[in-house]
Amino acid sequence: MTIPAIRFGVPALILVALAAGFIALNGGGPEGRPLAFSLAIGAAFGVVLQRSRFCFYCNFRDLIEKREAAGVIAILVALAVGAIGYTAIFGAWLPTPAPGRLPPTAHIGPVSLTLVIASFVFGLGMAISGSCLSAHFYRLAEGSVISPFAIIGAAIGFGIGFLTWNPLFLAITSNAFILWLPNSLDYAGSLAATLVLLSALALAALWWARPSQVAAPAALTLRETLSRVFVQRWPAVTGGVLIGIISTLAYFRVAPLGVTAELGSIVRTAGTAWAVLPGTLFGLDGLRGCATIIKETLLSNNGLFVIGLIGAAFITSFLAGQFKPRALTGLDVVRGLGGGLLLGWGAMTALGCTVGVLLSGIHAGSLSGWVFLLCSCLGVIGALTFARLVGLTKAS
Numbered sequence: 001m002t003i004p005a006i007r008f009g010v011p012a013l014i015l016v017a018l019a020a021g022f023i024a025l026n027g028g029g030p031e032g033r034p035l036a037f038s039l040a041i042g043a044a045f046g047v048v049l050q051r052s053r054f055c056f057y058c059n060f061r062d063l064i065e066k067r068e069a070a071g072v073i074a075i076l077v078a079l080a081v082g083a084i085g086y087t088a089i090f091g092a093w094l095p096t097p098a099p100g101r102l103p104p105t106a107h108i109g110p111v112s113l114t115l116v117i118a119s120f121v122f123g124l125g126m127a128i129s130g131s132c133l134s135a136h137f138y139r140l141a142e143g144s145v146i147s148p149f150a151i152i153g154a155a156i157g158f159g160i161g162f163l164t165w166n167p168l169f170l171a172i173t174s175n176a177f178i179l180w181l182p183n184s185l186d187y188a189g190s191l192a193a194t195l196v197l198l199s200a201l202a203l204a205a206l207w208w209a210r211p212s213q214v215a216a217p218a219a220l221t222l223r224e225t226l227s228r229v230f231v232q233r234w235p236a237v238t239g240g241v242l243i244g245i246i247s248t249l250a251y252f253r254v255a256p257l258g259v260t261a262e263l264g265s266i267v268r269t270a271g272t273a274w275a276v277l278p279g280t281l282f283g284l285d286g287l288r289g290c291a292t293i294i295k296e297t298l299l300s301n302n303g304l305f306v307i308g309l310i311g312a313a314f315i316t317s318f319l320a321g322q323f324k325p326r327a328l329t330g331l332d333v334v335r336g337l338g339g340g341l342l343l344g345w346g347a348m349t350a351l352g353c354t355v356g357v358l359l360s361g362i363h364a365g366s367l368s369g370w371v372f373l374l375c376s377c378l379g380v381i382g383a384l385t386f387a388r389l390v391g392l393t394k395a396s
Contacts, residue, residue: 011318014311014315018043018311021304021307038254039304041250044246045246046141047312049134049138050312050322051320052236052239052242056132064381076201077237079362080195082363083194083195083362085252086106097187100183102288106256107258107289107364110176110368111178114172114173115350115372119350120378122354122372123375126354128342132353132354133151136154140310142324143323151340154347155266156344158263161344161349162278166280191365255302256360258290259305260353261292261302268293269294289350289352357372
């Protein structure tokens with residue numbers, strides 16, 4: 001993207017639109033301010049995701065196949081920073097984490113065989129489509145030709161997830177248990193256990209990684225500074241710290257981070273209106289996670305969060321010259337729709353994705369977040385192993 005009028009004009013127009021939306025929503029009084037904040041925090045999330053190339057699947061794959069640890073370290077740093085932030089908030093809102101009490105709205109989900117299967121399937125979907133759902137949103141802004149089909153596939157997967165919800169709930173999920181670590185270990189013990197485990201994972205990743213050659217940094221001129229901010233990939237630790245801070249602020253002001261609630265709500269609303277989905281989904285609305293409620297208003301916090309994410313990613317992508325679409329192939333369509341379907345079914349059945357269950361769940365001290373982390377990684381490893389065994393091209 002070398003035409004200056006496009007490279008700088010498109011970001012300027014999107015920035016004006018986002019700013020106008022924020023001002024209009026913020027001027028709507030108490031009801032509009034959470035919507036304005038959601039748009040702003042979504043934009044911040046999109047900037048950090050795109051600039052730091054923060055993608056759960058890609059970072060994990062880089063560690064496995066290339067033995068590069070930077071991306072996984074960014075994820076672990078984000079988990080640590082958010083866990084500290086959440087603990088500070090919980091301590092103020094719920095001073096005594098007595099058994100049977102949970103902090104408001106935090107994504108502390110049920111743990112059952114359903115979660116194990118759903119997160120494993122989600123991992124398969126990441127490997128097939130080439131990204132997690134949050135990364136597909138920001139890669140739209142980079143001209144990815146797979147991501148639009150992955151999101152369409154995810155919507156179909158959500159629909160199938162609603163259709164399979166009631167049998168799974170009656171057979172398995174209704175007997176699930178919820179484990180919030182502070183109930184057992186208190187806040188200090190829970191946070192210490194989380195940080196120790198994250199540190200152990202970081203040490204393991206660094207042990208596995210190959211040492212990489214680092215070029216000598218260029219002299220810090222104004223041009224170099226602008227390049228580091230707007231063009232070059234942000235350092236892994238910087239991205240991780242910012243993601244952890246954004247997650248904490250989002251929970252403090254509106255709700256835990258998540259990127260699937262709006263997509264699921266649209267599918268559920270349409271499916272219910274067209275009478276293709278069950279009128280009652282047993283227990284779904286009483287569980288913690290990315291809520292897929294039937295829409296009653298056009299604008300929602302999660303919808304504006306995703307709009308801000310995509311819009312801001314467009315801005316940074318164009319400024320960095322990283323909007324580079326390529327010719328679409330049939331394989332792209334198959335990968336996008338097939339992988340997206342698995343992503344959607346897995347996210348609906350697990351009550352969220354790598355952001356809603358893994359990130360927000362571990363921040364909150366929920367066992368469900370750790371189960372999702374483990375099982376989705378196993379899904380990725382299984383898919384990559386199968387691809388190598390049958391000689392398929394690596395997912396990318």
